[in-house]
Amino acid sequence: MTDLSIEPISSTDPEAAPLIETRKLTRHFRVGRGLSRKMLHAVDDVDLTIGRQEIVALAGESGSGKSTIARLLAGVYTPTSGEIYYQGAALSSMRSRREQLAYRSDVPMVFQDPFSSLNPAFRVSHGILRSLKLHRGDLTRSQRYDEAERVVEEVGLSPAGDIMHRYPYELSGGQRQRIGFAQALAHKPKLILADEPVSMLDVSIRIGLLNLMAELRRSAGVSFLYITHDIASARYVADRLVIMYAGHIVESGPTESVLANPKHPYTDLLLGAVPDPRAPLTVGIEGDTGEPPKVIDPTPGCRFRWRCPLVVDECHRTTPTLRLLGDNHNAACHVAQPDPGQSEPADVKP
Template identity: 40%
Template sequence: MSSGNVILKVRDLKKWFPLRRSLTEALTFKPKRYVKAVDGVSFDLHEGEIFCLVGESGCGKTTTGRMITRLIVPTAGHMYFKAGDEVRSITPERFMSEDGYIDIANPKLPKHVDKALRREIQIVFQDPFGSLNPRMKVYDILKEPLIVHGIGASEEERRELIYRALSEVKLVPPDEFIGRYPHMLSGGQRQRVAFARAMILGPKLVVADEPVSMLDVSIRAEILKLMMDLKEAKGLTYLFITHDLAVAAYLCNRIAVMYLGKIVELAPTEELINNPLHPYTKALLAAVPEPDPSNRFKIREVPIKGEVPSAANIPPGCRFHPRCLYMMDICKKEEPELIEMSSGHYVACHLYKK
């Protein structure tokens, strides 16, 4: 599944959250049940690209992003990361693959490696108000990660880094912002601080989890532009998470469509928009309310029935079958694999079985 310079190889990644059992279930030794939030996801992130995970609420986008950022531990699977030279130099050989990748899903990674990796993979959340400490001034919000990671030999050096980070996210002059608390900033400014906090550690990979969906429409384009500028200036790679296919199409190089914990289609953006294969992708595209002004969307009349089933009760076979208009007998029994239909265009659907 790889081509070009791959910064992260995600392989069969899973996160199952155990469901609390009732007393009767426990006493009758009923098997444990799980919310299969992410249920075997594989993809590559290419260096310098913006890769998007898109899908309806609850399909496992955030859980995937949180595993990659290592805020939660995967149930199973691998995440092979191409760390920077500094991190590789402190990583014992047994934790590195032959081609120099570190499996960041390995719970046995030494603490110092784990900490160094955290600098290289950062996350920006949907809700800047929730993710910034309301009792801390902007200066201290940005200083905190520097202290945690021992960056800057003196307060002067740290101050310089903080001022630079604020300038990079266009909060200028920085003097005007360093003394403010989060509630003294607009929504857009708060999200800029969140980006500054991520950038100050010099990451290689940034997971952006719905970073504009809580902002006013008028501010969204500004923040998306900021993300692009930062990417160009810093040579970043983004994993961009959204439920909004229009935003994904505007921003991203490649798009992976998730449904109930799995990727059902993955393709370069233009290809996915112009030639969607999976019935679910077609339905998502049909749900995009208006064509993009650049005419990148072709709206299709593909209805979809029913609601997304619960991740605690995933249908057998193709997990989309209860909602699919093209459902065949095999769909109820056999789970379709993700197969490559044309260069870089993958789909998991029995309609395309080779």
């Protein structure tokens, strides 16, 4: 993968509140009926922060809880427990429709499937203009059209007038996904939740969408939560990497630090399964063995213990919490060791 040489952009002032923060965020779903009813733990006790003008990649295999977190942040799901704070204010305190619309305008979502997110019966301009009318009601009709053309141009589609008059089926997958970003950008957002936005696209055009995310961060000051199962793309575009497994965050830190020196056996496993050809990494797990994660009425203990080659008795008894093991590098593992010179590990937030 070609190196874009993206320069990191500093996040918010340490004295200010993060752009968005979750504390003990939890979402459970009931499954089954009657006496067979059980609880699926999609997300458990997740603490996550995203700063201004920061790209955070949330990675893990299918079923790890990544998309559930995105939908919680987008307001599609309500938390079972825990809280989401936006610029220091709890989302649960936002009662009025005006406040909720303002938040959804600031934190839109770009979905995985670029075709199903667009209405095939309307031209692509319809969704952008409708979003502008809903979230930026101060604009006149002509101003909305001018703004729609501007955001279409900003995501790299031109001539904008021609693109906007097409139907979704007349666009390629990459063009449709760029329209999805244009719809989000029309709100003048502060954070875009990108749920595997390139996974359904050809490899040859994925790089263009990743470059677009980096450019929007630079030109529009937008932060991103980039959800992916592709470690290589996370390395390419993200400032920080957060690894999820079975509803828990198991490791987080600066992207290069996590990939060059993984602390959790699951991160090791991901690197072994999807190696990055740009920089071969030494991994300690030769293959994947054991049972899939148990997220329906799980028992205490590490949820990766059924597949972990480093499991010890403590892993079956106690659920590990994130500990600081390196420079802003955290892992939730009983056997993970801190970097040389690192002080005694302490519980932290990612």
